[in-house]
Amino acid sequence: MGNAIVWLTIAILSFMAVLILLFIYLVVQRMIEVRVQRKIADYVKDGSDWAYRYLIEGDAPAEQIIPDSSTKLIAMEKILRSYAKNISSDMVSARITDYAHQFLSPYYSKNLNSLNWSTRMNTLHRILEFRMKDLLDDVLNMLNENKHYSDDEYLQIYRILAAFQYEDFLQHLLNPKIEMNEMEYRKLLFELEEKPFLNMVEHYQDFPSALKHTVLDMIGVKHLVQMVPFLEERIHDEELEVRVRSLKALSQLGIVQNEKIYYPFVESENWEERMMVAKILANVDSPEAVSSLQHLLKDQSWWVRSQAAQSIVQQKNGKSVLRAIVETEEDPYAKDIGKEALGM
Template sequence: MNELISFLLFLIVLLLLIFILFFVYLLFYGKKREQFELNKDHYIKNNELDWYLFLTGQEKQLNHKLTYEQYEVEAIEEMLISYTRNASDKNILFNIQKFTSENLLSFYRQQLKSSKWSIRMNALYRIGDFKMKDLFEDCKKMLRKKVSKEEYFEIMILCSYFDISYFIEELIAAKMVFSEYEYKKIFFGISDQSESELEKQFEKLPLTTQLAYIDTLGLKRKAKSLVFLEKQRESEQPEIRIRSLKAAYEIGIPIEVEKLESFIASPIWEERLMSVRLLSILPSEDSLAHLRTLIEDQNWWVRSKAAEVIRQGKNGKAVLKEIVQFSKDAYAVDIANELLNEKG
């Protein structure tokens, strides 16, 4: 019994000691971190004007000496990232790339070799932010070893900046699969020239990657993409055709009604729905006959959208009243009545 009590007392004292040590560590770490943040803020406040003059080319060099202490590096990163994300002046962006390549190359190279995942990720982020092409080969070497999905994703973004051929090879190989959202994030940053290279090998890409790329073209809303999208509307994959129609609609440039006729009569309701959306950006006189057909569609979404487009067109309410009066399709009459009776 005494031995049990002694053991319990020893255990309580031990746990109490561990708790005290942990509390002291947190207190010490908190104070240290607080001082670190103070030093960083102090550096930014004291030197942000100097950096502005340097990056805008009004001064050829910084007027303060760099020590490359960790707080100073993080402060510099914070300022430079703010410029890269908000500045459109090419000279500023060039000066950022020049400075980081000349002064932070070895720092980020060491970070890439760190055993800590968070430090490696920070380096990859910054190499992308500052477009540090000189470190790209170091990043590619990482792929020879086992890397996390997050690291691979960031390296893929760098590939899209610096080596489009290698980037396309990695996409085709699909060593790691990402979500459509992640692929869109990658594709959104690639240049027009890189898009052209990618489109040459589009058929070799996995389906998920193809769909994400088509969606990205819709988000970018560039007229030049319509030629590529028209070709994809001939695909044997229904989802590619549907996404291509959707992307064309988001770009917002009218497509000749003749090119939509096969989709208007498609057995796939999603294609018919997208054809209605595309008809909505055509003049009423070109689209009305097809919309009158589509308001009698068997699918509720299709006829509802067709009715909505008719109402928004020239003499829309009069056309809907005519459909109510003369259409033999009960569904068309119902949806037309519903829109006519809506307030507003």
């Protein structure tokens, strides 16, 4: 019994000793972290004026903003990111990139080979943020080597290739190392300039559905009016989602080359198609367009009725037309939505 008490006492004391050591370790680590953060803040404060002289006034980089330690490098990252985020200037962006090439590239090249995920991921973000094309080969090596990286890393790598307009980006897009959803594809295509985007669209039929849908969306977002014929072909696609997104992109472009191809959608079984064609017809000045919109004012879907009313208002003398409809129309839905659009 006495031995049991002794061993229990030893176990309790040992456990308490471990807790005390752990507490001391955490306190020391926190003290170190606070000291490092204070040091970084001091570097940011001391280097801000010199960074301004370099980035805004065009002076040569002074010694005060040349990173000779990891804390100073972090401080300069903070300064550069602040300028990149808050100042829209090609000259400032170019100077940020020049600085990053000259002083940060060696660190980043090394960090891409780090065993720590967050170090690699943060480095990829900075490469994109500072537009460091000199590290493109290092980034490509991550794609080409046998080592496996996380989905987040691969997505960021593809964003870098897109942002740098890499000539073989399409091949990587067609044979990605990860499966991507529409939101992820959207991030990539948003980075592409017009010419490489249009070249990519030539391979539309080879794309998975998620990428096809995103391409159609981005044509509208990028306002690529030369793609109207391409979109007009897609509105006859067998897949409903392709038709809807093509109609949406056409409504965003606001160009109607052949109004007759849209009228069949007035009687579509799908409310989204009817709503999109109502939006498109706002750009058509013809009796048939007005008649179709009047028909859609009585639609069973509130969204369709609302868009039809808005489209009538946007047309020449549209308010007068809609006011007359409100006064003479017997359909209660049409009257109500007309009044709503007119603010009555």
